[in-house]
Amino acid sequence: MRELTSGALLDALRGVHWPARRMSGGTIQGGHRSRRVGASPEFMEYRPYQQGDDPGRIDWKLFGRTERVAVRLSHDDSSLRTMVLVDASASMGFPAETFAKWNCAAAIALGLAAVAHGDNDPVGIAIAAATPRLLPPRTRRGTVSDVLRALLDTTPAGSSPLAPLLAAARTSRRVALISDFLGDAEALHTVAREMLAGGTEVFAVHVIATEELEPGDAARVVIDPENPALRRPLGAAEVAAYRDSFGRWRRTLADAWRGAGAIFHEVTTADAPDRIVRRVTGSSGPPLRGS
Amino acid sequence: MSFLFPGFLAAAAGIAAAATLLHFIVTREPDLYRLPTARFAPDRAIQARAQALEPSDLLLLALRVALVLAVGAALARPIVSPPRRALMRIVLVDRSRGVASAREAADSARSVLGERDLLIVFDSAATIITAGAADSLGQLSRAERPGRLSTALVSALRTASRLRNQADSIELVVVSPLPGEAIDAATDSLRALWPAGIRLIRTAARSDSGAAPVTFQGDPDDPLRLAIPTAGARSGAGTTRLVRQLATAADSLWAADPGRVLVVWPATREVPAGWTPRPADTVGAVAAGTAVVVAPFVRTLSLRGGATAEAISPPRLVLARWVDGEPAAIEDPIGAGCIRTVTIDVPAAGDLVLEARFARFVAALTGPCGGPMDSAPLDEAARARLAGTFETSRAAAAGFPAPDQMPSPWARWLLLGAVLLAGAEQLVRRRIAR
Numbered sequence: 131m132r133e134l135t136s137g138a139l140l141d142a143l144r145g146v147h148w149p150a151r152r153m154s155g156g157t158i159q160g161g162h163r164s165r166r167v168g169a170s171p172e173f174m175e176y177r178p179y180q181q182g183d184d185p186g187r188i189d190w191k192l193f194g195r196t197e198r199v200a201v202r203l204s205h206d207d208s209s210l211r212t213m214v215l216v217d218a219s220a221s222m223g224f225p226a227e228t229f230a231k232w233n234c235a236a237a238i239a240l241g242l243a244a245v246a247h248g249d250n251d252p253v254g255i256a257i258a259a260a261t262p263r264l265l266p267p268r269t270r271r272g273t274v275s276d277v278l279r280a281l282l283d284t285t286p287a288g289s290s291p292l293a294p295l296l297a298a299a300r301t302s303r304r305v306a307l308i309s310d311f312l313g314d315a316e317a318l319h320t321v322a323r324e325m326l327a328g329g330t331e332v333f334a335v336h337v338i339a340t341e342e343l344e345p346g347d348a349a350r351v352v353i354d355p356e357n358p359a360l361r362r363p364l365g366a367a368e369v370a371a372y373r374d375s376f377g378r379w380r381r382t383l384a385d386a387w388r389g390a391g392a393i394f395h396e397v398t399t400a401d402a403p404d405r406i407v408r409r410v411t412g413s414s415g416p417p418l419r420g421s
Numbered sequence: 422m423s424f425l426f427p428g429f430l431a432a433a434a435g436i437a438a439a440a441t442l443l444h445f446i447v448t449r450e451p452d453l454y455r456l457p458t459a460r461f462a463p464d465r466a467i468q469a470r471a472q473a474l475e476p477s478d479l480l481l482l483a484l485r486v487a488l489v490l491a492v493g494a495a496l497a498r499p500i501v502s503p504p505r506r507a508l509m510r511i512v513l514v515d516r517s518r519g520v521a522s523a524r525e526a527a528d529s530a531r532s533v534l535g536e537r538d539l540l541i542v543f544d545s546a547a548t549i550i551t552a553g554a555a556d557s558l559g560q561l562s563r564a565e566r567p568g569r570l571s572t573a574l575v576s577a578l579r580t581a582s583r584l585r586n587q588a589d590s591i592e593l594v595v596v597s598p599l600p601g602e603a604i605d606a607a608t609d610s611l612r613a614l615w616p617a618g619i620r621l622i623r624t625a626a627r628s629d630s631g632a633a634p635v636t637f638q639g640d641p642d643d644p645l646r647l648a649i650p651t652a653g654a655r656s657g658a659g660t661t662r663l664v665r666q667l668a669t670a671a672d673s674l675w676a677a678d679p680g681r682v683l684v685v686w687p688a689t690r691e692v693p694a695g696w697t698p699r700p701a702d703t704v705g706a707v708a709a710g711t712a713v714v715v716a717p718f719v720r721t722l723s724l725r726g727g728a729t730a731e732a733i734s735p736p737r738l739v740l741a742r743w744v745d746g747e748p749a750a751i752e753d754p755i756g757a758g759c760i761r762t763v764t765i766d767v768p769a770a771g772d773l774v775l776e777a778r779f780a781r782f783v784a785a786l787t788g789p790c791g792g793p794m795d796s797a798p799l800d801e802a803a804r805a806r807l808a809g810t811f812e813t814s815r816a817a818a819a820g821f822p823a824p825d826q827m828p829s830p831w832a833r834w835l836l837l838g839a840v841l842l843a844g845a846e847q848l849v850r851r852r853i854a855r
Contacts, residue, residue, distance in 0.1 A: 221457030231457075312457050342458045351467050352456040362462040363451065376461040 134278060139237055140244050142404035148245045148411040150210050150304070151331050151393070176200040210331075211267045212246040213302040214239045215295055216281070217309030217337075218259035220355040223286035224339050230399040231339045235308045236281040237403035238335055238410070242306045243277045245411055251304075255280055256295040258309075260288030264295070267302060289356040293317035300325060306333040306410065311383055313356070323390045332392040333410055336383065339399045342376070345369060423586070424497040425829065433493020437486040444482045481849050488842040495835035500828075502586050503537070508815060509588035510538040511577050515597030516561055517544035517568030518789060519796045521625035527558040529596045529622050534558070539580055543573035545791065549580060565680045565757060567791040568603040570595070570807075574611040581615075581816070582824040590815040593619045598626035599804060602795040609806065617816030618809040627796050633680075635787045639665030639688060644774045645767045648783040661787050667691050668760060677756025684787055686763040690721055693762045695751075699723040707749050707765055709741035709785040710793055716773050722764040724748045740786060741765070750786055759790035 179188060179199040187201040216239045222232045239255060246253040252267035255277045263280050265273075291314040292307070299305050305325065311318070311334075322332050345352070349365035364372060380396060387394040397406045424430055451467070514530045516523055534540060540554040541547050544564040550557045573595070581591050593615060597603060612619070635649050643665055660680050664672060665688040676683035685693060692698055698721060706715040720743060740761060741750035750763040763786055773779050785793060799807070 224455070224457050226455055310457060312460075339457075342456065345454075345456060345458075348452075350452040350454045352454050352459040352462055354459040355455045355457055360459055361453075361467065362459055363465055363467045364454070364456070364459070364462045365451070368463050368465065371463045372458075372461050375463075376458055379461065 134233075134237055134240055134281065139241055139403055140274070143241050143245055143407055144248075146245050146408060146411055146413050147249055148212075148242070148251075148304075149249075151412075175203050177203055209269070210246075210249075210251045210304050211302045212242075212251045212253045212304040212306070213267060213299040214243050214246075214253065214255045214277070214306045215292065215299060215308065216255065216257050217292055217311075217313065218257050218284050218286045219289050219313050220287050221289075221310055221312045222337070224355070225341055229286065231310065231337055232286045234397070234399045234401075234403060234406075235335075235337045236284075238308050238337070238397070238406050239306070240274070240278055240281060241403055241407035242333075242410065244274045245407060246304075247274050253277070254302075256299060257281070257284050258290045258292045258295050258313075259284050259286065260290060262290055262295060264298070289313055291317065293321050296321045296325070300328070300330070302330065304331040304333070306335065308335045308337060310337050315383065319386055319390065322387070322392060326391040332387075332390075334387045334392045334394045335406070335410060336380070336394065336396040337399070338380075338396065343373075343398065345372065423502065424494075424499050426497045429496035430490075430493045433489050433496075436493070437489045440485050440489060441482060444478075444485075478849070478853055481846065481853065484842055484846040484849060488839055488846060491835050491839040491842060495832045495839060498829035499831045499835075501831065505586070506537065506588045508590050508592060509584055509818075510535060510592045510594055511580055511584075512538060512540050512594045512596060513547075513570075513573045513577060514540065514542045514558070514561065515544070515568050515573075515595075515599075515603070515624070516542050516564050517600075517603070518563060518565045518791060518794060519568050519598055519600035519602060519627050520563050521598065521627045523561045523563045526596055526624045527561045529624055530558055530594075531555070533594050533596075533620075533622065539584070541573060541576050541580065543568065543570075543576070545569050545572065547573045547576035549576055562679075565759070565790045566754070567794065568597065568600065569605065570597070570599075570603040571605050571607040571611050574608070574615065578611070578614055578821070579824070581818070581821045585818040585821045585823065588818045591617075591818050591821070592814050592816070593617070594622060594814075595619055595807075596622045596624060598624050598796075599799045599807070600626055600794075600796045601799060604799065604803065612807060612809070615809070615816065616811075616820045618811035618814040619807060620814045621804060621808050623798075626798050627794075629796075633660040633682075633789070635661045635663055635684075637663050637665075639663070643688060643767075644769060645686065645688075645783070648774045648780050649787065663787060667693060673755060673760065676758045676760050679757035680789070681758035682787065682790055683755075683758070683760045684763060685760060686765075686786075688767075690766075692722065693764070695725055695753075695762070696722045696764060697725045704743045704745065706744040707741055707782070708744070709750065709782050712778065712782040712785045714773070714776075714779050714782045716768065716771075718743075718768075719766050720747075720749075720764075721766070724751065738792065740792065741782075752790065752792075754790070761786065 176189065176192065177200060179201050183201050189200055189202045192198065192200055216235055218232065222235060223229050224231045243253045243255060247269070250269060252269045253273060254265045254267035257263040257280060263284065265276055265280055292309060293314050296305065296307065296318060307322070326332050345364060347366035347369045351361050352364045354360040384394050384396060395406070395410055510533060512530050512534050514526050516526060520526055530540065534554060540550040540557060542550065542557065542561065544566040545568070577593055584591060599621065637646050637649055639646065645665070649663065661682040661684065662672070662675065663684040663686060665686060667687055668683060668685045672683055675681060687693060701719050701721045703717050704720050705717065706713060707718060738752040739748045740752050741763070743749050749765050750761060752759050752761045767774060788794070
């Protein structure tokens with residue numbers, strides 16, 4: 131959490147932008163190219179006049195030269211309503227000594243929110259904790275501080291589902307989902323697919339602790355923090371099977387999200403949060419695991 | 422140091438060895454670890470067992486081993502014996518009423534008593550002097566109780582059993598005038614248990630009979646007064662006092678002095694302490710020793726508790742019994758003297774009190790404490806039987822049976838140490854668990 135409060139992360143992300151991956155349909159003036167036909171002087175193309183078009187947009191000079199009735203189309207800039215959704219279930223509070231997963235997820239969430247806010251996009255955050263928190267997207271000054279405060283006030287616990295919060299963010303045109311996907315992964319994927327079909331940009335960031343990748347071969351019984359009834363031995367004899375099973379699941383998960391059209395990144399707690407944010411936003415930087 | 426029951430120590434050593442072995446083979450539940458991706462571990466039964474070739478905790482192991490060994494050693498009852506000697510003496514010193522001079526007896530005992538020899542002084546009971554024998558002999562005084570050699574022999578035999586590991590041979594020395602009353606029916610049998618000769622050192626016997634003038638305190642017309650030949654004085658320096666009412670505190674105080682006899686023989690039907698009223702009946706006779714009186718006595722009191730009280734209150738002595746065996750007169754020791762309680766109604770009519778048999782009966786009741794005294798020395802044959810026909814007076818110590826119980830002062834300290842070790846073990850175990 132020191133990284134969040136020190137300001138080093140925000141300093142490292144200064145100048146980073148998070149452009150829209152496709153034309154935005156937004157109507158609020160912003161920094162993203164909109165699909166909407168606007169009145170900006172930047173010419174895009176001519177289109178034959180159709181019933182219902184504003185006659186005022188007919189290019190009469192063109193009509194004079196070619197006797198074709200066409201309307202002049204130009205690009206318009208709009209803002210992108212962005213919602214950052216962070217998983218704060220008990221599984222994110224791992225390892226129990228450092229909460230490295232949660233710290234990593236919180237840093238990514240803050241970084242994305244700060245970048246979006248820097249692009250004048252309305253940005254909000256939804257935290258799926260034992261008591262879910264929701265800050266609706268806003269552009270006003272102090273939004274990033276509100277996001278930071280919400281993250282600092284949260285301690286990962288319980289097993290609150292993410293899918294309802296994602297469904298509630300349907301009005302946003304861009305959603306960044308930061309989770310370990312160990313909870314309601316199926317329901318989450320279904321909602322995300324619907325949103326993707328509706329034109330929402332969905333960014334999925336899969337956070338993995340290095341201890342989850344390499345749990346070591348010391349004999350012990352592992353317990354699922356969200357399901358204490360799940361107890362299994364994990365020692366030298368089991369660790370290979372564990373790695374194999376975990377790896378298969380990660381590949382399946384990434385394929386499923388990418389196949390649905392989401393931008394999926396797998397990150398670990400060993401990765402620097404600013405590098406992760408740069409990769410997610412499409413800024414330059416070395417490739418991340420699973421990108 | 423030796424152990425009375427070494428088997429316990431061997432068992433404790435075995436348990437300690439097993440505990441040590443178990444410490445080296447530690448089986449425990451594997452550590453629990455919260456892992457969010459636990460579901461990807463193969464679903465197998467939890468049978469993890471960690472085997473440690475090193476002791477998991479040396480302090481805990483040491484405490485447990487010490488605890489087991491302490492309990493085992495305590496149950497084994499260790500005894501620390503002083504260095505073994507070639508000869509030990511057990512000196513029996515008679516201080517009963519039959520002794521003419523306690524000082525002479527003490528001097529005689531000193532002449533044979535070595536530094537680590539054992540002293541036993543006896544009258545009707547025997548006292549083993551474990552420490553300060555010289556001081557005890559310096560303060561030896563005559564007790565107005567009959568001597569009982571049987572009691573002294575029993576003590577000597579027990580002591581010899583206890584000393585069997587401390588000496589090669591044991592010699593028994595008896596310092597006594599050896600009066601006839603010191604011998605009873607058990608003496609010969611007990612003597613036979615001593616496997617060697619007994620060295621006898623005779624001291625001077627008391628020359629008087631112990632009988633003293635009786636001071637009578639009661640009605641001058643009391644018929645009982647006529648049966649007391651030496652009576653007449655209402656007060657005086659006599660050592661026997663017969664009172665015809667219940668004893669007062671002053672009477673009891675008087676009776677506590679050495680050689681004094683207080684005879685409480687109530688003239689009225691008052692109930693003395695320790696007695697209880699009973700329906701009056703007539704019994705035909707009463708006997709005190711060899712003195713028997715046959716007369717229609719009316720019996721109104723019984724000894725509280727009957728035969729049980731008689732049995733459980735040693736050294737209470739029944740001096741006279743009714744013809745059916747019930748006590749009629751008892752003697753209780755008080756200080757160095759004694760108090761007698763007589764519950765025989767003296768007939769007010771008739772000439773019974775003038776008869777010689779009644780006078781003998783009263784004389785038996787007013788005699789010295791402990792009953793009639795037989796101070797005549799044993800004859801030659803009896804003394805020879807007592808000394809025995811053995812060639813030596815040194816008995817092989819190993820010939821005495823081992824004692825059933827042997828004091829082991831170390832045992833209690835070992836048990837206390839075991840309790841402390843158990844507490845420490847708990848503390849260490851909790852600390853490790855945390």
